[in-house]
Amino acid sequence: xxxxxxxxxxxxxxxxxxxxxxxxxxxxxxxxxxxxxxxxxxxxxxxxxxxxxxxxxxxxxxxxxxxxxxxxxxxxxxxxxxxxxxxxxxxxxxxxxxxxxxxxxxxxxxxxxxxxxxxxxxxxxxxxxxxxxxxxxxxxxxxxxxxxxxxxxxxxxxxxxxxxxxxxxxxxxxxx
Amino acid sequence: xxxxxxxxxxxxxxxxxxxxxxxxxxxxxxxxxxxxxxxxxxxxxxxxxxxxxxxxxxxxxxxxxxxxxxxxxxxxxxxxxxxxxxxxxxxxxxxxxxxxxxxxxxxxxxxxxxxxxxxxxxxxxxxxxxxxxxxxxxxxxxxxxxxxxxxxxxxxxxxxxxxxxxxxxxxxxxxxxxxxxxxxxxxxxxxxxxxxxxxx
Numbered sequence: 001x002x003x004x005x006x007x008x009x010x011x012x013x014x015x016x017x018x019x020x021x022x023x024x025x026x027x028x029x030x031x032x033x034x035x036x037x038x039x040x041x042x043x044x045x046x047x048x049x050x051x052x053x054x055x056x057x058x059x060x061x062x063x064x065x066x067x068x069x070x071x072x073x074x075x076x077x078x079x080x081x082x083x084x085x086x087x088x089x090x091x092x093x094x095x096x097x098x099x100x101x102x103x104x105x106x107x108x109x110x111x112x113x114x115x116x117x118x119x120x121x122x123x124x125x126x127x128x129x130x131x132x133x134x135x136x137x138x139x140x141x142x143x144x145x146x147x148x149x150x151x152x153x154x155x156x157x158x159x160x161x162x163x164x165x166x167x168x169x170x171x172x173x174x175x176x
Numbered sequence: 177x178x179x180x181x182x183x184x185x186x187x188x189x190x191x192x193x194x195x196x197x198x199x200x201x202x203x204x205x206x207x208x209x210x211x212x213x214x215x216x217x218x219x220x221x222x223x224x225x226x227x228x229x230x231x232x233x234x235x236x237x238x239x240x241x242x243x244x245x246x247x248x249x250x251x252x253x254x255x256x257x258x259x260x261x262x263x264x265x266x267x268x269x270x271x272x273x274x275x276x277x278x279x280x281x282x283x284x285x286x287x288x289x290x291x292x293x294x295x296x297x298x299x300x301x302x303x304x305x306x307x308x309x310x311x312x313x314x315x316x317x318x319x320x321x322x323x324x325x326x327x328x329x330x331x332x333x334x335x336x337x338x339x340x341x342x343x344x345x346x347x348x349x350x351x352x353x354x355x356x357x358x359x360x361x362x363x364x365x366x367x368x369x370x371x372x373x374x375x376x
Contacts, residue, residue: 062261066236073233073237073238076234076359077245078242098226100227100234103225103226104358
């Protein structure tokens with residue numbers, strides 16, 4: 001059953017954590033089965049991607065749909081891939097996510113920089129920001145959000161579950 | 177052997193050649209998939225029933241994620257144009273991909289509409305994209321010569337195969353094979369073939 005925009009799952013939080021979002025996310029990803037990343041850079045994700053590149057091969061592609069396809073190619077060779085992009089890139093990636101990944105039941109973790117949310121009120125960002133969860137709901141089995149107090153071990157389990165269940169799990173990262 | 181290239185001949189020939197060369201074959205969506213499944217299906221082939229224009233990008237991920245990867249891509253000229261940046265990625269990164277394009281100038285499975293643009297020079301285009309070289313073939317004999325020349329070579333190489341849409345040839349029926357089964361058998365096939373006891 002695919003999630004809809006209103007059925008996103010929030011990670012249980014751990015009060016008192018001092019780790020930043022970037023640290024929590026990168027540590028969780030590095031402890032998960034994810035072992036390679038493909039995508040198009042995004043300013044919201046810049047710290048995450050810099051840190052991620054020290055943990056696993058992190059490969060830039062010229063378009064988001066190409067990144068999805070390349071990630072699925074790596075999956076066919078035994079990897080557990082992640083795809084990263086700005087939320088606006090979902091427009092480019094949608095066919096690849098639907099007619100290739102979802103139709104083939106190939107698992108993916110999709111990391112999305114959520115422009116147009118939180119403090120970001122730029123009109124050309126909010127037009128996507130307001131619709132990002134709905135767009136993710138078209139193909140995601142689960143949508144995860146993260147903040148400073150997210151419990152790492154639980155997050156790792158949720159990421160790994162995508163590959164255990166041949167599912168697509170999306171992770172939203174808000175601008176700070 | 178001087179017959180003009182047809183989709184069926186290309187599909188069968190490229191599929192068999194890729195199997196012989198132990199290259200994973202990624203096939204772009206359209207009638208080419210139907211032809212291959214009818215004439216030369218193989219567990220080593222991955223069919224992109226969806227993912228328009230993404231065959232070369234998928235091959236790029238497959239080849240580049242680990243040392244020693246090699247693949248073929250077969251797609252029509254409509255798919256090629258749609259996924260041009262995927263081909264550019266293969267070329268500029270020197271990936272071992274032999275890229276076959278069947279150029280009939282039309283979107284045949286969509287009703288035969290004319291493709292709105294075409295490269296003026298195949299050779300200049302692919303050299304600019306970083307491919308080692310390009311071959312062009314119009315007949316069965318020419319394609320056989322090209323494949324002999326490509327045997328054992330490393331990509332990226334582009335083979336541009338010019339054919340003509342034939343309104344008198346009925347398309348093959350849609351295959352009943354399930355995309356999930358294609359994925360599973362492809363993974364199983366190449367995982368098994370990588371085992372030392374089989375590879376030797």
